[in-house]
Amino acid sequence: MSKNLAEDKLTELLVEQWKLYVEMTDRISARRVGTSRLYVSLLTGLLALIPFILEQGISPNIQKLVFAVIGCLGLALCSVWIVNIRSYKQLNALKFRVIHEMEQELPFPCYDREWEVLKGKKDSRSYLRLSKVEQYVPLLLTIPYLILLLYAVVF
Numbered sequence: 701m702s703k704n705l706a707e708d709k710l711t712e713l714l715v716e717q718w719k720l721y722v723e724m725t726d727r728i729s730a731r732r733v734g735t736s737r738l739y740v741s742l743l744t745g746l747l748a749l750i751p752f753i754l755e756q757g758i759s760p761n762i763q764k765l766v767f768a769v770i771g772c773l774g775l776a777l778c779s780v781w782i783v784n785i786r787s788y789k790q791l792n793a794l795k796f797r798v799i800h801e802m803e804q805e806l807p808f809p810c811y812d813r814e815w816e817v818l819k820g821k822k823d824s825r826s827y828l829r830l831s832k833v834e835q836y837v838p839l840l841l842t843i844p845y846l847i848l849l850l851y852a853v854v855f
Contacts, residue, residue: 711805718802725795732788736834739781743841746774750848764852771849778845781838 803809
């Protein structure tokens with residue numbers, strides 16, 4: 701086997717491996733979105749229980765207990781969601797580091813170039829990484845659960 705043929709075969713294998721790795725990275729991102737949807741559904745569902753509980757004519761003491769449980773459960777879900785977001789962020793960062801390393805052996809490092817273009821733009825300071833924005837959602841959703849818990853404990 702000639703040296704050029706062996707190098708071509710190696711490059712071909714690297715490209716296939718790169719494609720597979722990029723696809724797996726995309727699947728992680730899709731899983732991340734699905735996980736966030738699950739948390740939004742659960743947390744919204746918990747909040748939707750409040751009017752239902754109020755309409756049932758349950759004694760105030762039992763209502764407060766139920767509200768305290770819902771508040772604690774909502775805060776716990778928000779906390780676990782934040783941990784999940786951070787975990788996915790770390791996993792994606794690692795995967796993209798590997799992709800960038802693989803691209804060094806390819807003719808055009810498209811992901812590296814994408815970041816160069818982004819960093820070179822005048823308004824690149826206004827770019828917020830999705831993982832930063834994504835963490836605000838569970839933080840904001842802690843507010844109604846904190847209020848609910850405080851209401852159940854204080855009043």
